[in-house]
Amino acid sequence: MSSLFEKHRSTLETALEVIRHRGFWSAYPEMPSARFYGEQAKEEGQQAFDALLNRDFILSGHPEQGRAGNEQSPYGVALDIRYPVASVETLVKQSQDAGKVWANTSLNVRMGICLEILERLNNMSFEIANAVMHTSGQAFPMAFQAGGPNAQDRALEALAYAWAEMSQIPSQTDWVKPQGKAGDLVLEKHWRIIPRGVSLLIGCQTFPTWNSYSAFFANLVTGNTVIAKPHPSAILPMALTVRVAREVLSEQGLPADVVLLAAEEDGMGMAKQLALHPDVALIDYTGSSAFGQWLRTQAATPLVYTEEAGVNSIVLGSTDNFDAMCQNIAFSLTLYSGQMCTTPQNLFVPRDGILVNGERKTFDEVTAGIASAVDALLVDPARAVMVTGAIANQATLERVATMRGAGRLIRDSAALPGMEQVRTATPLIQALDASDENVYGTECFGPVSFVIAVDDVEDGIRRAAQLARTKGAITAAIYEKDEARLAKAIDAFAQAGVNLSVNLAGGIFVNQSAAFSDFHGTGANPAGNCCFADSAFVANRFRVAMWRRPKSS
Amino acid sequence: MSSLFEKHRSTLETALEVIRHRGFWSAYPEMPSARFYGEQAKEEGQQAFDALLNRDFILSGHPEQGRAGNEQSPYGVALDIRYPVASVETLVKQSQDAGKVWANTSLNVRMGICLEILERLNNMSFEIANAVMHTSGQAFPMAFQAGGPNAQDRALEALAYAWAEMSQIPSQTDWVKPQGKAGDLVLEKHWRIIPRGVSLLIGCQTFPTWNSYSAFFANLVTGNTVIAKPHPSAILPMALTVRVAREVLSEQGLPADVVLLAAEEDGMGMAKQLALHPDVALIDYTGSSAFGQWLRTQAATPLVYTEEAGVNSIVLGSTDNFDAMCQNIAFSLTLYSGQMCTTPQNLFVPRDGILVNGERKTFDEVTAGIASAVDALLVDPARAVMVTGAIANQATLERVATMRGAGRLIRDSAALPGMEQVRTATPLIQALDASDENVYGTECFGPVSFVIAVDDVEDGIRRAAQLARTKGAITAAIYEKDEARLAKAIDAFAQAGVNLSVNLAGGIFVNQSAAFSDFHGTGANPAGNCCFADSAFVANRFRVAMWRRPKSS
Structure with missing residues (x-):
């Protein structure tokens, strides 16, 4: 099953190198150009997007107790897409069930799957760009760049940090303590990564993928399951992401429910309900300071990563x-x-x-x-x-x-x-x-x-x-x-x-933050308690358990 | 000023190696033997301890608005040592003032100072052992081992993790983004470690040094200042530690108040008052679950690291x-x-x-x-x-x-x-x-x-x-x-x-946890939200700030 890992290994390796020197690099070309994406990509992306409108969004095997969705494009198109909805209890339960299998996959398997998901997302960047444009209101060029390749780069960056942290934990060692005349005391010790459990990802309308991908992928690769709860006005980009993730998981013989979508319409209050669920172990959030404050103080879990409002x-x-x-x-x-x-x-x-x-x-x-x-x-x-x-x-x-x-x-x-x-x-x-x-x-x-x-x-x-x-x-x-x-x-x-x-001038702007080089946010002022992405962003998303015994026993 | 770093560099380098393979290593010999500590060490340690009893504890230059202290040895000796006490406002204010200088020292300088403090603590392990014994009630052999060298090893381990995290942040880079015909876009980028600020370390009676040193040193090396608030019944071991730290800081021309002692007698409530102070940015705590819960939910800062009760x-x-x-x-x-x-x-x-x-x-x-x-x-x-x-x-x-x-x-x-x-x-x-x-x-x-x-x-x-x-x-x-x-x-x-x-048998016991090899605690169940020590224990104790500008500007 680790062939996906081998397929994408060099991408990971480059990312690991770059996050150390933080020079320029991008794994996913940000130009919406035929040179990178093929002659048909733009046209096909548009068609794929058009084919999503005015119908039920298909998420094969996803829990479904009804349908919801009321997205309106700021460009005047009514999307009229209806997503499967399920109760908080159902989502958490199915996420936990899937987590039992996911937690026992190897780091290489999880990394391979994450990188494969990213590659497929990259290939559908035009479709995603249309989805981002018609939910966030971004112009197409930005929707492509920020919603597609730049978001994918941020995802890869988070994967690299998670890899760096997890791969430094040895799977086993012989611990040999000299005891003088009594000879050596030898213990075999074994370590394993244990995930936190179910993670909740609360997205925003303006950057539905860019602000969500770091956590989405960091959580997956550390063995947690993900319930993606997009903004009610910008569901589609994450719905597409969830669909791709579920497809790759299924192909690999793993439960698709490792990734679930918590779609909702305005006023359904899913974010609060999910955050109060005692089995939600991790929360990532982008949005208002008011709800950020509520999450940080009222959510069932203390592990809440936020990007909130600020005054620049x-x-x-x-x-x-x-x-x-x-x-x-x-x-x-x-x-x-x-x-x-x-x-x-x-x-x-x-x-x-x-x-x-x-x-x-x-x-x-x-x-x-x-x-x-x-x-x-x-x-x-x-x-x-x-x-x-x-x-x-x-x-x-x-x-x-x-x-x-x-x-x-x-x-x-x-x-x-x-x-x-x-x-x-x-x-x-x-x-x-x-x-x-x-x-x-x-x-x-x-x-x-x-x-x-x-x-x-x-x-x-x-x-x-x-x-x-x-x-x-x-x-x-x-x-x-x-x-x-x-x-x-x-x-x-x-x-x-x-x-x-x-002294910025020319083609670089204060608004821009480049994956692998610029840490986005610092986590050191009220605009957020973390940054995309660094060690602190990933290191507490998993824990380590050991067992040890005398070597000869 | 980085000569202390050079003096101790190889110790750090070995620690960095060992935390990756997690085999046996100890920087500080745990046998209370003349072979390691010299013929006179035991006798001198006893004398040094005796000389502390029945008098004011000297902390040169430490804020002092009164004296307190009421430690009783579980072995029947009345310690009768009176420590300087100061108000919460005074402690936080002086800690902040010292922090302005400390935050601007280089990582090498801070690491050199921390390792020098550790070496001096190691040299006085017999004195510390007596202090630990007569506050915690540990028998001398354990007080020496756990309170001295084993605690020092845990400290070094935390320093190594902090070093690994901080040293991976480059201080600068040229970011060169190809722009096709438009030529390269070049930004110079500069990063610096920014500490959180004032840290509060709330110790326990039973392991006054072992349970405190990981945080004490992790906070210092990441540029935070430390207010050590020992258990009212076990002040002496941390008072000695604070004294050594202040001496080394002063010798290096740095403010001794980077490390402060919050001594108190039972019922003075310093821990709560300090935890509620808005300028206390980090808290480490070992003790009851009841107070741990209070800290996790009521302290002014959300950055609270705990070891609490459990049922083994x-x-x-x-x-x-x-x-x-x-x-x-x-x-x-x-x-x-x-x-x-x-x-x-x-x-x-x-x-x-x-x-x-x-x-x-x-x-x-x-x-x-x-x-x-x-x-x-x-x-x-x-x-x-x-x-x-x-x-x-x-x-x-x-x-x-x-x-x-x-x-x-x-x-x-x-x-x-x-x-x-x-x-x-x-x-x-x-x-x-x-x-x-x-x-x-x-x-x-x-x-x-x-x-x-x-x-x-x-x-x-x-x-x-x-x-x-x-x-x-x-x-x-x-x-x-x-x-x-x-x-x-x-x-x-x-x-x-x-x-x-x-299947433990012979000279290894479930109670024992070895620095550099056994993660102590997991942070994954209610007995604590962190472990000694790993990346997650250190990575959020500092943040990173960048500035960037066009290269030619």
């Missing part, structure tokens, strides 16, 4: 390329309409402006520069929507409306013209003063950002770092050419437990 | 050496009067007896064999006390009295004759039926054990494993010659998350 900042001090800075920031604000956990919300700008090649640009010149750069991105609506995507959730549109007027208007938000069926909103940018922390000190998820007047760069750094420490942050950025000032910023943001991007 | 079992099925089995079990029951977290409490014996070389010994013959072996160990009181040690806590004596009569008496507990000043109690052994789980299903800490009549070996395995799963267990053992039955037992105990010893 950019501090502007100085630059030698004003236009490139403005364009870079503008893209970060506009990309997927600010619906990324990595989107900056607060731009801290000194009251008396910033230094550009030694000359001062006023506060208003800075805000105007950024607003113009956003406008430039959005000139052509057909191109613009490829950057903004659609608004995933009606509540985000309402938040934009509510926040309008919270500060001095710099750039208003509007729907993209000429595409009424798509739910869009361009960036709302408003100016605030440092004293308005009651406004900018909370996450306003979506295309809402603030340019905040501060005393000076140091004041901006202090406020941004303090927000990261107290409210959480996944990203931070600074534009600053002075190395001494930069060094202080680096210290401040590190102490606040947030990763910092410096 | 031995299942008796068959043996080819009845006497050796009885002697081995008898020693395990008698050693330190059952006051080890690894002491077996429940012996499950088939109602119709066990097989010895194919012949049946009745249930009563088995109980008689074990009782006689205990008696034989205790014939000479002067030798006996070297096995039993003293009873650490008056409450344990009371528990023995309360439990007397809970079952059919097999062997009564009594004080050792002729040593009235020492608080002793020999093993109380009583017979129960499998149906008496209300009695044997709870931890009776101390020299209290039960021989429980079960239907057959399988019944015993099932009950012992079920107790481990539901009530926790640190150890389990079985005597069984049938390999098929043994295989089932191995599965059952692994699934219950408990390490299993098989």
Whole structure:
């Protein structure tokens, strides 16, 4: 059964190497190009997606006590897909039953299966991209990249970490203790990996695969079973993932129920019910801080890994390329309409402006520069929507409306013209003063950002770092050419437990986090208690049991 | 400053090797012999200990808002040592201040300091042994071994795991992403270890150093500061440890307050107050399940590592050496009067007896064999006390009295004759039926054990494993010659998350757990949520922060 392992061994080995030096690598090409995926891939992916609409989603052998599903594409397509639903008791029971077999498979078998699942997911990246696009509202290019290969890379990264931790446990040894004249005391000792049991994976709407795959695969390879509970508005991408996983498991003669889908419609409350079940041993969650807090304190298991809300900042001090800075920031604000956990919300700008090649640009010149750069991105609506995507959730549109007027208007938000069926909103940018922390000190998820007047760069750094420490942050950025000032910023943001991007320009953005190189999140501030992925993310998902006896017995 | 690292580098390197193959190794000789420790060591250790009695304990530069201390040796010596005490606010504040410097030291510097502390602790193992003996009640040989070198080995083991995790994080890399015709995208990326902050270490009376050192050193080397809060009845061993650590820190020009002592007398409630402080970021705890539960659910930080109560079992099925089995079990029951977290409490014996070389010994013959072996160990009181040690806590004596009569008496507990000043109690052994789980299903800490009549070996395995799963267990053992039955037992105990010893005889006992080889505890049942030590024990004690920028910027 370990032939799948041999088939994929070199992929694992490269991943193991790369997570140590953290240079660039990607196992799954992120370009939606025929060169990598074949001439027919795009067309076939579209057809495969279309064939899913307006019918029951087939999950062969999956427990089914009814059907549910009410996904609406933010692009105006009604998906009308109905997924099998089962009670919490049924899901947990069948997960546990499958776990008895899964727990006894070897690490190599589990790794081979996980890597095979990943390969098949990669091959259907176009289909997944359509599924991600029409649930999250991401534009197709991002849905492909983030929802497909980038998510698969994150999965592989988690598999590599899990492998590194598990493979360091020897399966046996002879323990030979010298006893002087009494001769040696010899014990044979045997170790085995014991999984935690049933894991629960609670997904989010905006990144249904990217934010779920690290845990999904880490749990599988460590021998746990997985109940995937996607967001009610973004079930399809994980349903497809579950289907592939179940197919590979079945082909290998293993119970498909190692992976189950907990589909639900809004208001069914499956996440809470599952989290309170005493046999759910592990929970991974991406979403609001309120429910994160509930899970961390009320779930039956203490093993809860979260990514929650945060308030990301950019501090502007100085630059030698004003236009490139403005364009870079503008893209970060506009990309997927600010619906990324990595989107900056607060731009801290000194009251008396910033230094550009030694000359001062006023506060208003800075805000105007950024607003113009956003406008430039959005000139052509057909191109613009490829950057903004659609608004995933009606509540985000309402938040934009509510926040309008919270500060001095710099750039208003509007729907993209000429595409009424798509739910869009361009960036709302408003100016605030440092004293308005009651406004900018909370996450306003979506295309809402603030340019905040501060005393000076140091004041901006202090406020941004303090927000990261107290409210959480996944990203931070600074534009600053002075190395001494930069060094202080680096210290401040590190102490606040947030990763910092410096002087970004060109084709790299603060929103982006690369598998194998950038740890996503730190687990060191309220935006989450873990990161994707490191040793701590995987090492407690399994335990080790030993038996030992005198060698001669 | 890294010369300490160079001085001790080879010790670390060996430890790193051994934790991978888990064969026998010890960095610190466990024999209290002049050969290892010098001709004068024993005498000097005794003198050093004597010089501590009846006076203020000197902790140079330590915050001091008063004095406290009321330790009573279970051997009848009144220690009358008064330790500096300070308020929770003062301790946390000074720990945080010291942490600002400590967090910025390099990993090599911290590791060098930790290894130097360990070497000095090793050199004063006789002094520490006296301190452990006269607080825990352990007999001198055990106090030396477990309180000195074995604890130091556990510390080194934790250091090795922490090193393995931290040293895999590169300090920087160039991330070079090919962009086709657009050329390469190059980011320089820099990573640093960021500690959690102030750690709190809540010790127990019975193993004041052994149960504390793994966390003490893991926290230090990962850059956290340590507030050691020993059990009010066993302050001295950790006070000495804190003193050594502070001395080494000061010599290296670092703030001694990186390590602080939270001494207290019974009823001062320091542990709770410290645990509720919002700036205490990490807690390690050994002790009762009741307080463990409180910490896990009520402490300000969710990062709580515990070793709590459990109910350890031995299942008796068959043996080819009845006497050796009885002697081995008898020693395990008698050693330190059952006051080890690894002491077996429940012996499950088939109602119709066990097989010895194919012949049946009745249930009563088995109980008689074990009782006689205990008696034989205790014939000479002067030798006996070297096995039993003293009873650490008056409450344990009371528990023995309360439990007397809970079952059919097999062997009564009594004080050792002729040593009235020492608080002793020999093993109380009583017979129960499998149906008496209300009695044997709870931890009776101390020299209290039960021989429980079960239907057959399988019944015993099932009950012992079920107790481990539901009530926790640190150890389990079985005597069984049938390999098929043994295989089932191995599965059952692994699934219950408990390490299993098989057919132990001669000089190795179920109570014993060897650093670098035996993971102590599994973290997979209610007896604790972690083990000493593995990756999971260390990997979340620090986090990683990155900064990155375009290479040419």
